Amino acid sequence: VAKLAGVSVATVSRVINNSMTVTQDTRVKVENAVRKVNYKPHLLARGLRSRSGNLIGLVVPEVIMHAFSCFVSYTDDSLIEAGYNMILGNTHGDPDREEKFIDNLIRMNVSGIIFSRVSDKSRAFRILESTNIPIVVLDRSLQHEDVPHVVLDNYEAGRLAASHLYGLGHRSTACVTGPLEISLCRERMSGFLDYYREKGIEIAEELCFEGNFKFESGEKAAHYLIKPGSDITAVWAQSDLMAVGFMKRLQKANKRIPDDISIVGMDDIDLSAMIDPALTTIRQPFRQMCEKAVELILLEKELGRENLDHKHIVLKPELVVRDTTKSIV
Amino acid sequence: VAKLAGVSVATVSRVINNSMTVTQDTRVKVENAVRKVNYKPHLLARGLRSRSGNLIGLVVPEVIMHAFSCFVSYTDDSLIEAGYNMILGNTHGDPDREEKFIDNLIRMNVSGIIFSRVSDKSRAFRILESTNIPIVVLDRSLQHEDVPHVVLDNYEAGRLAASHLYGLGHRSTACVTGPLEISLCRERMSGFLDYYREKGIEIAEELCFEGNFKFESGEKAAHYLIKPGSDITAVWAQSDLMAVGFMKRLQKANKRIPDDISIVGMDDIDLSAMIDPALTTIRQPFRQMCEKAVELILLEKELGRENLDHKHIVLKPELVVRDTTKSIV
């Protein structure tokens, strides 16, 4: 290609990779030629030879859910910044697709995989163990796992919600969880329950409704939990969407928020600030999680998984008080 | 690799690519070997030689906006179905990033680019013209362009909103648009205005508020349009988010929806059905748009851009009537 400008292909490669073993003289010559032919190195061929491409895979269960579209956007940002390109896999919560896609990634020799697993049932790790591709688990981890990961302190999130409600005087509360096959949902619930337990209040099992993070399951939860005779004064939902569904059902039943029932959500999606009344919620630091995940995977690539000092990054949730919670003392 | 099982690499390649010039006998032999070593072809090396990889790029302005996260999800679905992998670029509405990313795609020799441009100002086409990579413009096209595209009939969407409101008896209406530098916003507005004009009603320029598709600009629009003395009875917002912002501001001012003012949105995002009252809106067939875009780009890859019969696919919007519009006759 650009060697039609005096030198050998090797030298061109050196110029492009800023090898310092090249004269200023020839460097300029090559750079001119490059500009003239408008030459662009082929990124994939590069990866082929040097055994290290510029591709990093991101695996998420559902792009259209707010939390994950944040992951997609923010991870992409950080990767681009670091000079990588992102290849995205949407598993739709299906372990088969998950496995298939990860297989694809391996076959592309990606430099790393950032992985938000479908559920605790994910089998995909078996495949990954046989390679030495750097991997970081994002958001959905298992407690006992040794794999590097970046997660929220979900137990603390539960305690935070509980402490806010308890502080406002609520003694009779309920909890709407995500799918309990996802371990972070169990952790959140434990945090919530434990806090109340420490205060001498045992939340009955019937007051924990298992939803699926979506709007409709929030509505269902309200239907199930708020019966005539129920004395619940507050609820924590493990996603804002469920919280909003809960509110909608309540408003239909002519309950007033927060006067009759206080509600806390989780995630702090845009919607939370838009609705009326605006939702009190627990914010997850999505952007920071993605930044850390990218940092970690780059580090892992450089040092090897074994030599990683801090393989486990745990970030803190933050309480955002708006208008759906109210003191009842 | 797997040629340690009797044959030559060429034969292995033939087996894997289902070349029919191979004996059932050796085929079985090779397949066994492949299974034994758990051999996986390198997808990128493949693309290098055969000049046709399995990668297709998707360029969107903002992953976190609902419409675009639909594009991401649905396009990925269709691509996976067709045996491709998607590489995603989030341009954040920045022509520079757009250009840079498209450059990257070209340098990876992707088999195609599906492209939802930043705005009419996008310079990226200049780069693309110099290659013969198949390209399909999704959603945001320019009227006079010859590039293959898949778009909504935005003019018709405007007419649809207008005809619904006119049919309900609304004679004094306003319109909240997206950024007018995006041509589809202008088309939508024209459709809306033209319909009313044909009925003998000229909508004054001051009654068209230019927003940016987001919630806040809907609030601003309401603040601007609904002054004391204004006799507007209905509004069309070019995005559901703006419609919801509009509603929120109205509710704050103690206007009743739809009794005092009818509202029509656009997109039919999940939120529309969640809020109270549920939003009447114009639905875009996002899934279908993505399917068509993938079909088109595959066809373009096969036939060449010149031999494409139908380069321009225009899909129809659909009115979804809910609770924010009401007859005033």
Next chain:
DNA sequence: TTGTAAGCGTTATCAT
């Protein structure tokens, strides 16, 4: 039907 060898666009090694 199968093997041999060339080639895709890079980088890495080894002379020079």
Next chain:
DNA sequence: ATGATAACGCTTACAA
């Protein structure tokens, strides 16, 4: 400091 040349993992003429 630079040039040949091999190599990366695959596909594809062409020859056998």
